[in-house]
Amino acid sequence: MxxxxxxxxxxxxxxxxxxxxxxxxxxxxxxxxxxxxxxxxxxxxxxxxxxxxxxxxxxxxxxxxxxxxxxxxxxxxxxxxxxxxxxxxxxxxxxxxxxxxxxxxxxxxxxxxxxxxxxxxxxxxxxxxxxxxxxxxxxxxxxxxxxxxxxxxxxxxxxxxxxxxxxxxxxxxxxxxxxxxxxxxxxxxxxxxxxxxxxxxxxxxPAASAPERRKDLLQQIRAYIEESLFDPALNPQQIAAANFISVRQLHTIFSTEGTGVAAWIRGRRLEMCRRDLADQACDALPVGALAARWGLMDAAHFSRLFKAAYGESPTEFRQRLRHERLQG
Incomplete structure (x- = not known):
């Protein structure tokens, strides 16, 4: 047994x-x-x-x-x-x-x-x-x-x-x-x-190749960012310190992926907000409060970012999904 x-x-x-x-x-x-x-x-x-x-x-x-x-x-x-x-x-x-x-x-x-x-x-x-x-x-x-x-x-x-x-x-x-x-x-x-x-x-x-080490470090950094998206104060200095590298190294690592640190954080926050907006369990949560859960404290700024990324405002996106659920 x-x-x-x-x-x-x-x-x-x-x-x-x-x-x-x-x-x-x-x-x-x-x-x-x-x-x-x-x-x-x-x-x-x-x-x-x-x-x-x-x-x-x-x-x-x-x-x-x-x-x-x-x-x-x-x-x-x-x-x-x-x-x-x-x-x-x-x-x-x-x-x-x-x-x-x-x-x-x-x-x-x-x-x-x-x-x-x-x-x-x-x-x-x-x-x-x-x-x-x-x-x-x-x-x-x-x-x-x-x-x-x-x-x-x-x-x-x-x-x-x-x-x-x-x-x-x-x-x-x-x-x-x-x-x-x-x-x-x-x-x-x-x-x-x-x-x-x-x-x-x-x-x-010889040690593992530089690309392999960089890939592992990038995965480690991204994992840290994922766990810290809720923090509105999240910034490159904090991320670099938590991963024992310089801010310059941090930006270099992300540049090889074709994106910047801030852009990647912003994109992940928008993706999480979009996920929550589509979740019926979050229907009662105001758009501004939902954005704040993911570190985006300015509701108006969030709406502009969301529309630029997805072609419609957070409210329009939520209303469209509600309508589609009713029609379905």
Whole structure:
């Protein structure tokens, strides 16, 4: 039987079971399709607590002794292409991938490719933190990353220590991570992982291409803007500061998309207002109040912007839709 709970912490899932077969399904659903065997029989216990932060996921895993195997046939069944970072908090483990094998003690980190066959042997009553992220998030070429799979990285010194502390903090505070701040923290963690891996390579290997990095940053910035559209004070200075870049960099990033920052914000606000004007649930809300919900505080200015964008005023748009609903 699998016990599930979302608890009091929004978005945090806790699943637990006393059956190794159910545990294998839990792991396969969250990480990658695997086979799991254990000598513990009816005494087996396993629990996974986790949360998704955009396309990055963090899991706190506790279980009895077992072996995990991702064989060739299973390796072809991945839903998405991911890397996994493993932090051993307690107990010991052995990780194997390709021709490499490494022993993990408490505090150690290991990195592996979830698309390729691998195996894990884990001691009784272990605990580990798992970070799962899409391959395109890692600012390292696949060949360079592949040199480090199933190798031990010390989590007690150097950059590995920083990653270990970061992951532990994430796992302990999953309930408090949400919105843009949670996404940014997750992406920053992956960036720190990339830096640590590159350091382990002796600084070898070029970083991801500038266009790829710019695309990821643009997505991050747009996510921040989406969550802040309601704020009438939203401006380039605020956006740049929240994303740790200069205002000049912000404008450069948007210019490559053929639009300006202010124009993009204005367009998104108008789209949200148009959506609400078309929503019957908002029929009782005055046009000016509706616009103010999306940071457009001057009703007359909003009407001019709306008409310029859509060819009719907000009131005309709303009345036309009401008439069409009555006719339909």
């Amino acid at each position: 699998v016990e599930r709970s979302t608890g009091a912490s929004k978005g945090v899932e806790l699943v637990a079971t006393g059956h190794v077969g159910e545990y294998a399904r839990m792991v396969s659903d969250r990480f990658a399709p695997v086979r799991i065997d254990s000598d513990r029989g009816e005494k087996f216990r396993g629990a996974i607590r986790g949360k998704g932060l955009g396309d990055v996921e963090v899991f706190d895993v506790r279980a009895n002794q077992h072996q995990v195997a991702r064989t060739g046939p299973l390796a072809g069944n991945a839903v998405r292409s991911t890397y996994i970072l493993h932090l051993q908090l307690s107990g010991a483990g052995i990780m194997r991938q390709g021709s490499r094998e490494t022993v993990l003690q408490p505090g150690d980190l290991a990195f592996y490719d979830a698309d390729q066959p691998y195996s894990l042997s884990l001691d009784d009553k272990f605990r580990n933190i798992i970070l799962v992220f899409p391959k395109h998030r890692l600012a390292l070429p696949p060949d360079s990353a592949g040199q480090l799979t199933a190798t031990r990285i010390s989590g007690t010194r150097g950059l590995g220590s920083m990653v270990g502390q970061f992951l532990t903090h994430l796992a302990q505070n999953l309930g408090g991570l949400s919105g843009h701040s949670g996404l940014r923290l997750a992406h920053n963690t992956v960036d720190l992982v990339a830096t640590t891996l590159q350091d382990a390579l002796g600084g070898a290997g």
